[in-house]
Amino acid sequence: MPRDTLTRDQIVHTAVELLDAEGLEGLNMRTLGKRLGSAATAVYWHVTNKDNLVLLAADHVWRELILPDPNPAGWRTAAATMATDLYRMFTRHPWLVQAFTAHVLYGEGKSRHDDRSLAVYEAAGFTCDQADQAAAAVFTYVLGNAAGAAATASLTRKLTAGGATAEKHLQDAMSQAQEIAMRYPRLRTRLQTPAATDYAAAPDQTFEFGLQALLDGLERQLSSADHNHGVPKLTDPR
CATH class of the missing domain: 1.10.10.60 (Homeodomain-like)
Known part of the structure; x- marks a missing residue:
């Protein structure tokens, strides 16, 4: 061309x-x-x-993402929708997770998403600073979960390029990992169950479980503030 x-x-x-x-x-x-x-x-x-x-x-x-309208009554649904859609986008494009470690990413698409995310938490009742914290906590959770998909995609490419030799190296590594895991009672129990697949596999619906737990915590902050007639107080982990 x-x-x-x-x-x-x-x-x-x-x-x-x-x-x-x-x-x-x-x-x-x-x-x-x-x-x-x-x-x-x-x-x-x-x-x-x-x-x-x-x-x-x-x-x-970033422009692929769904941006629901901020709504005080439905903020949690909007937050969950945005987080889930972001996770799916990262898993469709796992290289983007890699890019976060090597590039400063910015642009209209990302700014549009970030602005709407803050609007959702502000509509819920969080102050400006607290909305920043809530949005950052959820984003970090999503990115961390997507890192597994990115690693799998990278490993798959290496196995495809490396052929039988790379496949054997992976099988050897997994065998060694399972051998070590069998020394520990809880890991051994899980590996010995009929439903167990491999040592590195995460349980089904892990992302959804963690996301709902995170939103539960944010919702409790709002409920506590309403009860005390104040603003929600997000605990500083430091």
Whole structure:
């Protein structure tokens, strides 16, 4: 594709597809150019460098998110909807979790999401600072859970590229992990149950369980404030 027929939107859309397939480590201008049917040099007429491309791709996928209306009566439903949708977005695009460790991510899409998240908690009754804390707590919880999916995606790519040798290394590592785990009573009990699959697997609905527990805590803060005719007090972990 000649330089003058390329658009930034085409480049970013194709970059997202490449990132979904190959992760951050698989993104380079030469591979992207091949997918676009263009020389790598033509891409540089529209994006500054790889870091700029990651930033644009990240902001593109942030625009996929659902943004419910803030509603004092339904703030918890709105918060859960946003958190669940964010988690699904991270698992659709696991490279984005990786990007948080190496890039400062910003843009219209992310700002639009962050602003609505704060609006949900402010509508619930939290003060400005407390809404910041609540939104950050939920976001950190979601990102931490999505890290598992990102790690699985990265491992899958390595296994695919490494073939039988990589698969054997994984099986050996899992066998050693289970052997160590069997020395501990609670882990041994879980590994010996009929429903057990592998040592590293998380129980079903773990994300939903933790999210509801986190929102329970935030709701209790609001209920306590209403009872005392004050504002909710979020405990400083320090």
